Amino acid sequence: MNVTISRLELCSHNILEVAAGSNCPCKDEKRSGRTYFQITNLGCTDLRIRFLVEPHLQEDQKWLSVNKLEILLLGSSERDTFVAALEHALDVLKPYGLVREVGCRKLGKATIKVP
Numbered sequence: 001m002n003v004t005i006s007r008l009e010l011c012s013h014n015i016l017e018v019a020a021g022s023n024c025p026c027k028d029e030k031r032s033g034r035t036y037f038q039i040t041n042l043g044c045t046d047l048r049i050r051f052l053v054e055p056h057l058q059e060d061q062k063w064l065s066v067n068k069l070e071i072l073l074l075g076s077s078e079r080d081t082f083v084a085a086l087e088h089a090l091d092v093l094k095p096y097g098l099v100r101e102v103g104c105r106k107l108g109k110a111t112i113k114v115p
Helices: 055-060 076-096
Strands: 002-011 015-022 034-043 068-074 103-113
Touching: 002 034, 015 103, 034 076, 068 076
Parallel strands: none
Antiparallel strands: 002 015, 002 103, 015 034, 034 068
16 A cells, blocks of 8 residues: 655754655545654664563663654554544644754655555
């Protein structure tokens, strides 16, 4: 299945790329649509993730330094709740303001294959 994504490079004291796209709702009634979100370290971005496969073992899970984070959501409902989650994060984080100017450069669109 293909998803068209839009890519943006963001520059401050670090440089990262963000890409996002969706084909929801999917025209193929037999398959759910896909929503793709990606953050990539292009320079000096301290990006860490933690997998919580077993939430009750949270203390045993380690933070991993990564260069790229990809999230793939299957279905329109998942896309809708993800958008709502990102909007909530913006509502929480924006009042803190920007410490420094962030430059950006559109990198264009691309079509990617997803499972």
